[in-house]
Amino acid sequence: MEFSASISRKYQTDILVIGSGSAGSVAAIAAAQGKFKVTLVERYGFAGGTSTQMLDTFYGFFTPSESPKKIVGGIPDWVVNELNKSGDIFLRPNTYGAGTGVNYNPEKLKEIWDRLLVNNGVELLFHSTLVSVEKTGELSVCVFFHKGVGFFTITAKRVIDASGDADYCYWAGLPYEKAGELEPAQSMTTTFRMSNVDLEAFEAAGGKKMLKTKMGEAYDSGTHPLPRKEGSSHEMCQPKCISTVAVKVVDFDPLDPEGITKAEIEGRRQSFLFEDFFRAEVPGYEYSKIIGLSHQIGVRETRRVFGEYRLTKEDCMEAKQFEDQVFLCGAPIEDHRKGADGSSETYWQYVPAGGSYGVPYRTLIPKESMNTWVVGRCFSATHDAHASCRSMAQTMSMGQAAGFAAVQSLEKDCDAKGIAIGELQSNLLGRGAILELPTQVADTSRNGWSNNLKL
Ligand SMILES: Cc1cc2nc3c(=O)[nH]c(=O)nc-3n(C[C@H](O)[C@H](O)[C@H](O)COP(=O)(O)OP(=O)(O)OC[C@H]3O[C@@H](n4cnc5c(N)ncnc54)[C@H](O)[C@@H]3O)c2cc1C
Structure with a gap:
């Protein structure tokens, strides 16, 4: 060149x-x-x-x-x-x-x-x-x-x-x-962080086990069109904040400009589906909001x-x-x-x-x-x-x-x-x-x- x-x-x-x-x-x-x-x-x-x-x-x-x-x-x-x-x-x-x-x-x-x-x-x-x-x-x-x-x-x-x-x-x-x-490439994930989560209320309602059940129910019943029924959601160093690795974007090529563009858009769309789900269904998250999305979609390989x-x-x-x-x-x-x-x-x-x-x-x-x-x-x-x-x-x-x-x-x-x-x-x-x-x-x-x- x-x-x-x-x-x-x-x-x-x-x-x-x-x-x-x-x-x-x-x-x-x-x-x-x-x-x-x-x-x-x-x-x-x-x-x-x-x-x-x-x-x-x-x-x-x-x-x-x-x-x-x-x-x-x-x-x-x-x-x-x-x-x-x-x-x-x-x-x-x-x-x-x-x-x-x-x-x-x-x-x-x-x-x-x-x-x-x-x-x-x-x-x-x-x-x-x-x-x-x-x-x-x-x-x-x-x-x-x-x-x-x-x-x-x-x-x-x-x-x-x-x-x-x-x-x-x-x-x-x-x-x-x-x-x-x-072999199928690993999926991509936009991570997001939510603030103002009442972690005590979340734990009292069953914590991570309860979250898994609620996610599975929402996925199976279609009440929230989530891309998957499990994912990691955990507390951060910042008080009352949680970080979530749950978005799942597949079938786009991250090395292709058109593919990665579509993946970024899909990752953000899914993140806010999860926000709706958390606020509506998960005790402790009623008054929380997304305060940050990952700088770019996470590419595993x-x-x-x-x-x-x-x-x-x-x-x-x-x-x-x-x-x-x-x-x-x-x-x-x-x-x-x-x-x-x-x-x-x-x-x-x-x-x-x-x-x-x-x-x-x-x-x-x-x-x-x-x-x-x-x-x-x-x-x-x-x-x-x-x-x-x-x-x-x-x-x-x-x-x-x-x-x-x-x-x-x-x-x-x-x-x-x-x-x-x-x-x-x-x-x-x-x-x-x-x-x-x-x-x-x-x-x-x-x-x-x-x-x-x-x-
Ligand atoms: C969604 C997701 C969740 C994960 N969860 C975990 C976890 O919880 N814990 C864990 O330990 N691992 C996790 N992993 C795996 C781990 O994070 C990665 O494998 C690891 O961080 C990769 O590090 P790296 O330095 O190889 O690449 P990267 O962190 O991708 O760094 C590559 C760097 O190169 C720069 N770069 C790229 N191209 C160019 C260029 N042409 N010119 C100049 N700079 C360039 C990029 O901007 C970037 O800063 C996860 C991965 C993903 C995607």
Whole structure:
């Protein structure tokens, strides 16, 4: 693609991270621990991606069992500890099956991502979108971005694609599978927040169990044309506010401008159907209203890059361990796909015996590349494995591993495949990452953790 006539600026960096979601932000912070220049580019005006655009719960820190183990550590802990300093966090018991959730205030998290990135020396460029890639040498690329009226370029020695949609890999011509091609793609969800909820009245009327019954009744009887009969609705850090993940939008392609436009419109339409339902049917919600919709519709999967290794369902369900594992995951397969009967329910399958599997470093290296890593929801996994390994504690862990690996490859002047895996694992362990299932059970009782999150 020809942009040269309108290039307004040219930057250079050592490590370029594209996309500042949970994966990209942690990748940039990790990479900045080395002596190299790190630049993080983000299309919106704040960091965090899905973590701040629409959600408020980190899953994946703990295995979802009766005796939960904490299996993620290192830089993800820094994020949690910063939230804890200002009381913008609490641990939510395992009410929805994905394990103990780390609930946070997403608005505060935006400010914390800024601080962690800036204080660690990451050069940040917001409101800038990757639009093309040009290879300029064996191990260097020139990446084109668009901002306002013009284009600018960044020439980089190493690139970490954390765009969620694998935009960099797409433009660099690296191989990928598009969700929906082989198996139904997971649904999309506009999340919404409601204020002025009387949580005491809600609990007195039966709480989450009652809500599930009421949703099922409304769905079956058609009194409220809800898209599904279940969903997560939980309290937030902000008093009397709840956050709901219930909207279900299927059959639109989020990579297609027309598809994502229709999906956004449908997501908002469904959100207000839920508002009517909550106000009319659910005790405690009579005087509540929606105070915020997610910044954009939540997209669970689009492109999944083909890497040097592809994580499979068998790896997850056999709790497989790998020589080159760089983090752990114990989350179940949680597949929000269209149900066979069209009622769109969620499919769950758990790692046996509350265990965890290891995720190989090779899942972060795209095939046919030398100086690139892919992290976050576009990493190398099959549909089912991705449906397990996509919680934010895991996407942060991918970023952590790729950030340290990029530094190592510059220090040793080698490509992504050439780094010494033992050294990377030592670096990770030295920073607090967890690479083996601990024997110790974590204390996740809310009272024991709320004032002193010993993460
Ligand atoms: C509705 C929904 C509910 C979920 N619920 C939970 C939950 O409760 N807990 C949990 O742990 N996980 C949950 N997940 C999964 C988890 O949130 C995601 O898998 C994870 O956040 C993905 O992180 P990421 O960094 O890979 O991508 P993203 O968070 O999508 O970040 C990608 C970033 O790249 C930017 N970007 C994209 N393209 C470009 C470009 N061309 N140029 C520049 N920047 C670009 C984006 O703006 C974004 O900031 C949920 C996901 C969804 C969609």
